[in-house]
Amino acid sequence: MGLKVALSKIFAWYVNKQLNTIRQNAEALQQKTFSNLIYNAKNTVFGADHNFAGIESYEDFKKQVPVRDYEELRPYIDRVVNGEPNVMWPGKPAYLAKTSGTTSGVKYIPISAESMPEHIKAARNALLSYIHETGKADFVDGKMIFLQGSPILDEKHGVQTGRLSGIVAHHVPAYLQKNRLPSYETNCIDDWEEKIDAIVQETAKEDMQLISGIPPWCQMYFDRLSAVSGGKKIKDIFPNFKLYVHGGVNYEPYRARMEESIGFKIDSIETYPASEGFIAFQDSQKEKGLLLMVDAGIFYEFIPSDEYFNDNPTRINLKDVELDKNYALIMNTSAGLWGYSLGDTIKFVSKNPYKIVVSGRIKHYISAFGEHVIGEEVEQSLMGVATEEGVDVIEFTVAPQVAPANNLLPYHEWFIEFGKEPKNLEAFALKVDKALQQKNIYYFDLIVGNILQPLIVRSLKKDTFINYMRSQGKLGGQNKVPRLSNDRKIANELTTYISLK
Amino acid sequence: MRKAFYILGLLALVSSSLFAQQKVEKLTFPLPAEYKFKVGSDQENAQTHFIEMIPQNETFDNWSIIFSSTLAKGVKGLGMDKAVDYMYTTAKNTAIDPKLTIIEKNESGHWALFTIETAKYKVSPKPESQLFYVIEGSSGLFINSIALKQKKIPCRICNEMERDI
Numbered sequence: 143m144g145l146k147v148a149l150s151k152i153f154a155w156y157v158n159k160q161l162n163t164i165r166q167n168a169e170a171l172q173q174k175t176f177s178n179l180i181y182n183a184k185n186t187v188f189g190a191d192h193n194f195a196g197i198e199s200y201e202d203f204k205k206q207v208p209v210r211d212y213e214e215l216r217p218y219i220d221r222v223v224n225g226e227p228n229v230m231w232p233g234k235p236a237y238l239a240k241t242s243g244t245t246s247g248v249k250y251i252p253i254s255a256e257s258m259p260e261h262i263k264a265a266r267n268a269l270l271s272y273i274h275e276t277g278k279a280d281f282v283d284g285k286m287i288f289l290q291g292s293p294i295l296d297e298k299h300g301v302q303t304g305r306l307s308g309i310v311a312h313h314v315p316a317y318l319q320k321n322r323l324p325s326y327e328t329n330c331i332d333d334w335e336e337k338i339d340a341i342v343q344e345t346a347k348e349d350m351q352l353i354s355g356i357p358p359w360c361q362m363y364f365d366r367l368s369a370v371s372g373g374k375k376i377k378d379i380f381p382n383f384k385l386y387v388h389g390g391v392n393y394e395p396y397r398a399r400m401e402e403s404i405g406f407k408i409d410s411i412e413t414y415p416a417s418e419g420f421i422a423f424q425d426s427q428k429e430k431g432l433l434l435m436v437d438a439g440i441f442y443e444f445i446p447s448d449e450y451f452n453d454n455p456t457r458i459n460l461k462d463v464e465l466d467k468n469y470a471l472i473m474n475t476s477a478g479l480w481g482y483s484l485g486d487t488i489k490f491v492s493k494n495p496y497k498i499v500v501s502g503r504i505k506h507y508i509s510a511f512g513e514h515v516i517g518e519e520v521e522q523s524l525m526g527v528a529t530e531e532g533v534d535v536i537e538f539t540v541a542p543q544v545a546p547a548n549n550l551l552p553y554h555e556w557f558i559e560f561g562k563e564p565k566n567l568e569a570f571a572l573k574v575d576k577a578l579q580q581k582n583i584y585y586f587d588l589i590v591g592n593i594l595q596p597l598i599v600r601s602l603k604k605d606t607f608i609n610y611m612r613s614q615g616k617l618g619g620q621n622k623v624p625r626l627s628n629d630r631k632i633a634n635e636l637t638t639y640i641s642l643k
Numbered sequence: 644m645r646k647a648f649y650i651l652g653l654l655a656l657v658s659s660s661l662f663a664q665q666k667v668e669k670l671t672f673p674l675p676a677e678y679k680f681k682v683g684s685d686q687e688n689a690q691t692h693f694i695e696m697i698p699q700n701e702t703f704d705n706w707s708i709i710f711s712s713t714l715a716k717g718v719k720g721l722g723m724d725k726a727v728d729y730m731y732t733t734a735k736n737t738a739i740d741p742k743l744t745i746i747e748k749n750e751s752g753h754w755a756l757f758t759i760e761t762a763k764y765k766v767s768p769k770p771e772s773q774l775f776y777v778i779e780g781s782s783g784l785f786i787n788s789i790a791l792k793q794k795k796i797p798c799r800i801c802n803e804m805e806r807d808i
Binding site: 144145147153155259279315 | 686688689690691711713715717718720721725726729730732733734736737784786788790
């Protein structure tokens with residue numbers, strides 16, 4: 143009868159009841175989390191250095207604990223990585239999650255015995271919320287695939303170390319193990335292309351019902367599946383494919399192409415996981431935004447993103463946030479991160495309950511002339527015009543060209559790999575430029591004031607971004623192409639891929 | 644008749660508020676004695692405790708009767724109407740005209756005994772029927788079922804269950 147399906151509905155009901163508590167008591171839960179975190183860490187090295195014993199309020203905390211990025215916290219994190227206990231959180235971490243930073247090389251993010259279950263709980267609750275709202279639970283009995291990193295972990299001074307997705311693979315509940323693909327052996331393949339081909343081999347004949355992974359790599363999986371199946375749509379390969387779970391990047395730029403590959407508009411759940419903590423997930427198919435996890439051992443702080451690089455930026459907690467304003471996300475966690483700047487920017491789309499959208503990266507912006515164009519603005523501008531024009535965008539990145547040849551005005555240079563190219567690239571570029579002007583008043587002023595010329599689109603050859611990521615050793619896993627850079631490091635590499643037609 | 648039944652004890656640990664002692668909540672569930680059951684799987688995590696039992700000489704791929712017991716930890720206040728509805732709605736999605744029979748239901752006592760009988764499924768012509776005993780305990784919701792590859796649950800099993808629980 144599908145006992146597992148029926149049981150999932152019962153759990154979904156229960157989890158929804160619990161989430162209602164989160165929805166209704168977010169500020170109180172954050173205050174409780176704050177107190178618990180400070181209390182638990184008061185005897186750590188970090189707690190002693192920052193006088194946690196004397197902290198009685200958030201105002202006290204702000205005076206004691208500065209906002210820091212990974213590099214600034216590194217002296218403490220290095221001690222954790224070197225096996226010293228009680229540095230940032232009591233004891234030693236359960237895991238060290240390896241992530242690749244843009245400036246820091248390999249970063250090690252501690253995951254504690256307390257924080258690990260929160261990652262699993264949030265992922266599970268995202269699915270159960272979907273079941274509760276839609277009543278759709280058949281996928282629980284079907285095959286599921288999680289495109290993830292290798293579950294093989296290294297050991298560093300007695301602490302298991304690996305990619306977050308590889309660590310999480312060790313915590314998939316037993317009741318899901320029977321349905322889960324790929325096999326452990328395939329999951330252990332390091333080379334992404336070899337792995338994706340092995341996954342295609344393993345899954346092509348299976349009844350996949352749920353697929354989870356970062357959109358560009360799922361797209362690569364779909365493309366290869368389709369190629370080995372004589373060009374079939376995914377719906378014809380997996381007729382019962384019902385749900386796509388994604389995270390890591392904004393899905394919107396990928397949605398049209400993904401749905402084209404799949405063959406229909408599939409239900410999807412957006413999640414916002416990070417090695418530092420599982421921050422939010424989409425708890426409704428009907429409402430915008432991701433429900434902020436306010437009782438998951440994370441105390442959040444926010445800095446208005448336009449003040450982030452100021453000497454004394456405004457620093458607030460949940461109760462003081464405003465809707466539709468971009469904030470840099472600051473985390474304090476039950477794994478021992480304190481005043482930690484994640485590097486992402488978010489916006490609140492609801493305060494009752496607290497729901498967010500991820501709007502970009504604090505360091506991914508273009509502000510060659512003070513325009514401060516952010517990821518959300520370029521994504522929305524491009525995708526809005528692309529949808530209107532029936533243009534298919536595979537991937538893109540934008541960089542400033544501040545010193546063009548022949549004394550021309552500077553401009554924003556957009557490197558786009560099209561699935562279906564616009565008929566008139568220049569007209570398309572002008573439309574995107576107009577859309578961006580409407581979204582960013584500073585950009586508008588610079589164009590009107592003839593400081594900048596309208597943006598220029600460079601059409602890239604097929605598979606440019608896959609080839610570029612391969613050349614960087616960043617194919618697959620949790621790796622993503624930055625949508626915006628304030629320098630031309632990526633742009634200069636991509637110029638060799640510009641289509642000459 | 645009672646001696647003809649094999650009693651299974653499903654253990655659920657409930658922490659006591661005093662002295663950090665552990666209390667044990669035990670649900671006994673009568674199983675037909677003519678089968679010799681073995682534990683096929685026993686999985687427990689923070690949210691569930693799930694046990695499946697099949698006859699000694701059978702496998703999960705080819706069973707004639709299967710017993711499963713799930714403790715949904717912490718799940719309270721669902722109500723028996725909803726519990727029955729979740730089971731029945733799920734059956735309707737996969738089966739052709741499944742028949743629901745409430746044998747006994749006690750909302751205030753938080754328990755229900757019912758069957759869902761199916762002559763055939765949308766993807767399989769084979770019948771399958773289940774007898775459910777759902778009860779809310781102090782540590783969560785217990786969902787116990789006996790499934791048989793038959794169109795109907797034999798009256799004998801229903802009657803004995805009704806009397807013995």
